[in-house]
Amino acid sequence: MIPVCRIEDLPEGESVRIEIDDATPAIAVFHAEGGFYAVDDTCSHQDASLSEGYVEGCFVECPLHAALFDLRTGAPTCLPARRPVRTHQVDVLDGIIHVRPAVREEAVA
Numbered sequence: 001m002i003p004v005c006r007i008e009d010l011p012e013g014e015s016v017r018i019e020i021d022d023a024t025p026a027i028a029v030f031h032a033e034g035g036f037y038a039v040d041d042t043c044s045h046q047d048a049s050l051s052e053g054y055v056e057g058c059f060v061e062c063p064l065h066a067a068l069f070d071l072r073t074g075a076p077t078c079l080p081a082r083r084p085v086r087t088h089q090v091d092v093l094d095g096i097i098h099v100r101p102a103v104r105e106e107a108v109a
């Protein structure tokens with residue numbers, strides 16, 4: 001588990017980008033609709049940072065072309081994105097948000 005920040009440092013509607021290492025794509029962590037969510041930071045359409053997007057309910061709007069992603073599933077709900085972004089497990093331990101990065105499929109194969 002990767003520590004991200006304290007709960008009070010990520011107010012609802014905000015997000016933070018975390019970089020873990022060169023082999024792991026950056027992750028965007030969101031506080032949305034009363035919960036914490038983590039998805040790959042890079043939009044599945046082109047090279048935009050979802051942590052710079054606009055949070056609405058449990059969704060984030062990509063800041064570049066406005067594709068909307070469901071933070072619970074990573075699925076896009078409108079074009080131009082067609083592919084989902086990966087989701088990652090989030091846990092809160094002793095007031096600190098932690099992320100467990102999902103294993104990439106190509107890393108397993």
Ligand code: FES
Pocket residue numbers: 043044045046047048062063064065066067080081
């Ligand atoms: S880069 Fe995100 S919708 Fe185009």
